[in-house]
Amino acid sequence: MNRNPLPHDLYSFLARRMGEKAVSQRLRMQVEHASSWFGKGFGHIHLENLDTFVNFVDTTLRLSGMREWGRRNSLDFRIEKNEVSIPGLAQELDGFRILHLTDIHIDGFIDGGEAFFSTIAPLHCDLCVLTGDYRLLTHYSHKPSAIGMSRLVTKINATHGIYGILGNHDFLEQVPALEESGVRVLLNEGGIIRHNGAEFFIAGVDDPHFYGTHDLKRALRSRLQGIPTILLSHSPELYAEASALSVALYLCGHTHGGQICLPGGIPVITHAACPRYMAAGRWNYGNMSGYTSRGAGCSGVQARFNCPPEITIHTLRSKGAGL
Ligand SMILES: [Fe+2]
Numbered sequence: 001m002n003r004n005p006l007p008h009d010l011y012s013f014l015a016r017r018m019g020e021k022a023v024s025q026r027l028r029m030q031v032e033h034a035s036s037w038f039g040k041g042f043g044h045i046h047l048e049n050l051d052t053f054v055n056f057v058d059t060t061l062r063l064s065g066m067r068e069w070g071r072r073n074s075l076d077f078r079i080e081k082n083e084v085s086i087p088g089l090a091q092e093l094d095g096f097r098i099l100h101l102t103d104i105h106i107d108g109f110i111d112g113g114e115a116f117f118s119t120i121a122p123l124h125c126d127l128c129v130l131t132g133d134y135r136l137l138t139h140y141s142h143k144p145s146a147i148g149m150s151r152l153v154t155k156i157n158a159t160h161g162i163y164g165i166l167g168n169h170d171f172l173e174q175v176p177a178l179e180e181s182g183v184r185v186l187l188n189e190g191g192i193i194r195h196n197g198a199e200f201f202i203a204g205v206d207d208p209h210f211y212g213t214h215d216l217k218r219a220l221r222s223r224l225q226g227i228p229t230i231l232l233s234h235s236p237e238l239y240a241e242a243s244a245l246s247v248a249l250y251l252c253g254h255t256h257g258g259q260i261c262l263p264g265g266i267p268v269i270t271h272a273a274c275p276r277y278m279a280a281g282r283w284n285y286g287n288m289s290g291y292t293s294r295g296a297g298c299s300g301v302q303a304r305f306n307c308p309p310e311i312t313i314h315t316l317r318s319k320g321a322g323l
Contacts, residue, residue: 010172010173010176011023011027014172014175014187017187017188017189018187018188018189018206018213018215018218019188019215019218022188022206022213022214022215023172023213025211025212025213026172026206026211026213027172029210029211030171030172033138033139033210042208042209042212042235042237042272042273042274053300054300054301057260057300057301058300058301058303061301061303066303066305067303069303069305070260070301070302070303070304070305071110071302071303073303073304073305073308074109074110074297074298074302074303074304074309075109075110075111075115075116075309076304076308076309077115077116077119077296077308077309077310077311078308078309078310078311079119079123079310079311079312079313080281080293080310080311080312080313081312081313081315082282082291082312082313082314082315083314083315083317084249084282084289084291084314084315084316084317085289085317085318085319086200086228086248086249086289086316086317086318086319087228087248087287087319088226088227088228088248088319089198089200089228089248089316089317089318089319090198090199090318091198091318092195092196092197092198093195093196093198093199093200093316093318094316094317094318095315095316095317096126096127096195096315096316097124097125097126097127097313097314097315097316098125098126098127098128098129098230098251098313098314098315098316099120099123099125099127099128099129099156099158099311099312099313100128100129100131100251100291100293100311100312100313100314101120101128101129101130101131101293101296101311101312102130102131102132102133102167102234102252102253102254102293102295102296103131103132103133103167103253103254103256103293103295103296103297103299104116104130104133104134104148104149104152104295104296104297105133105134105135105136105145105169105295105296105297105298105299106134106135106136106144106145106148106149106152106297107135107136107144107145107148108136108297108298108299108302109148109297109302110302113148113151113152116152116296116297117151117152117155119311120152120155120156120311121155121157123156123157123311123313124157124158125157125158125159125313126158126159126160126195127158127159127160127161127162127163127193127202128156128158128161128162128163129162129163129164129202129230129232129251130162130163130164130165130183131164131165131167131232131233131234131251131252131253131254131293132164132165132166132167132168132169132170132207132234132253132254133167133168133169133170133234133253133254133295133297133299134148134149134167134169134170134174134178135169135170135171135174136169136297136299137169138168138169138210142170142171142173142174142177145174146174146177146178146181149177149178149181149183150177150180150181153181153182153183159195160193160195161182161184162182162183162184163183163184163185163186163202163204163232164178164183164184164185164186164204164232165185165186165187165204165205165206165207165232165233165234166185166187166206166207166234167207167209167234167253167254168207168209168210168211168234168235168254169299170207175187185204186202186203186204186205186219186232187204187206188204188205188206188213188214188215188216188218188219189203189204189218189219190202190203190204190219190220190221190222190223190229191222192224192227199227200227200228200229200230200316201220201223201224201227201228201229201230202229202230202231202232203216203219203220203223203229203230203231203232203247204219204231204232204233205219205231205232205233205238207234207235208233208234208235208237208238209234209235209237209254209271209272214233214238216231216238216241216242216245217245219231220245228248228249229246229247229248229249230247230248230249230251231247231249231250231251232251232252233250233251233252234252234253234254235252235253235254235255235272235274236250236252236254236255236272236274236278236279236283236290236292237272237273237274238250239274239278239285239288239290240285242288243285243286243287243288244286246287247288248287248288248289249288249289249290249291249314249316250285250288250289250290250291251290251291251293251314252290252291252292252293253292253293253294253295254271254272254292254295255267255270255271255272255279255280255292255294255295256271256294256295256298256299256304256307257279257280257281257292257293257294257295257307257310258270258279258280258294258307259294259295259298259299259300259303259304259305259307260301260303260304260305260306260307261305261306261307262306263306264306265280265306265307266306267279267280267307278290278292279292280292280293280294280307291312291314293310293312294307294308294309294310295309295310296309296310296311297309
């Protein structure tokens, strides 16, 4: 896919790409977002928008002496490897590697992102996908996250480039800066990735969780019959619709795997209207494979327990190649 020219008229530029109704809804909700904790997507109540709740958790960790432990855990990145069989994938794409980063909340890293950057830099993949939430807060300036993301892009080694979508912490106004950095943002859009003479379709939808401005049919409208489809969605909440529309692989994040979990990685809160088994790691629904990354960053408090931050590498396998 070619990169789009940068917009002079941002509204028209976005409306042409993601649909006018979705842009209008999102812009209206973004204005309200700073003071609201009620959304229009699958999750109706959003505690992450409530500063009092975040302060309560942070204070509780501090008083219990666990805050520093949780902060150290927030930089204990794990590289998770997921091999996934894709029906209809050409043999030429067997072994194709996708670096999947999500929920980076890049302006929240307690070390300025240094540990994350140094973990990413040695990795080499065929494609990089970003499934949203670049920014820490759901309001306030997005410039610190734009600076961080432009730095991150220089650390990513991916032959076919970087594709991303927006999450519920992101505003549409972040799109030009992300695309100037080299991220191709999919705004209810899709396109073909060609590799070794074979191809698959990649689609990305806008945030289904808070904004509810996803449009999967629009994202798939240029898909050709017989080509496997990989979908990027911020949260797992579109699993039923995606499966019905023959998506082969569904990549997402948003849940942070719970971020603060009970021993054994059992999440206390997932912030997603989906079955619990979709909160972290690989899952299946119908004929569709899915993967929910625990994410790289933290939302709210900069702490993790029993749920280390994740960098994921998916390896695609053509059916019959064996796993
Ligand atoms: Fe999110």
